[in-house]
Amino acid sequence: DAKTTQPPSMDCAEGRAANLPCNHSTISGNEYVYWYRQIHSQGPQYIIHGLKNNETNEMASLIITEDRKSSTLILPHATLRDTAVYYCIVSTDAGNMLTFGGGTRLMVKP
């Protein structure tokens, strides 16, 4: 699976949009981009995934560049409960393990 690079930490003001970048320059054509987060020591929580097109769900939006070498996770109105470590993972389809890197520690501040 392709390696990803994320900033180790970011701050965001409560109520503002949080934009979390991820570089995956070696991604191959059949690899998806997944985002998960881990709040404190809880089990990771799935957020969103995409292949080529931008995606949006009730939690977040995922913007993937046209060359697919990078992506951005957008939390449109961050709340204190969004404080967590966010992981960007690239992986092929069903049946593959997730390889977690260091992630980005997002701190939402009042």
Place this chain on the structure above:
Amino acid sequence: NAGVMQNPRHLVRRRGQEARLRCSPMKGHSHVYWYRQLPEEGLKFMVYLQKENIIDESGMPKERFSAEFPKEGPSILRIQQVVRGDSAAYFCASSPWGQVGAYEQYFGPGTRLTVT
């Protein structure tokens, strides 16, 4: 629809004892994954199972660790003769069966193993 369930949530074992961790996947999910998170570290894949089959155990330590997912009942991760270095959070995840496409994994709350 209940989420992924793991029990026990906390487990304390003395060195040399056996630890048995259970995972019940979400209803309708036939793929189970186990991950381990050592203190202050990221999650590491251990094993991937389908009903009655181990599909990928490339992340499992060669000795003392085993996993199963029987036809009936939960998936079990067994650690024999535990050592202090086994102290960690063990997470189980499940995903639905499918031939193609991306399938997200849903994680349980984890079992925190402490070896004294």
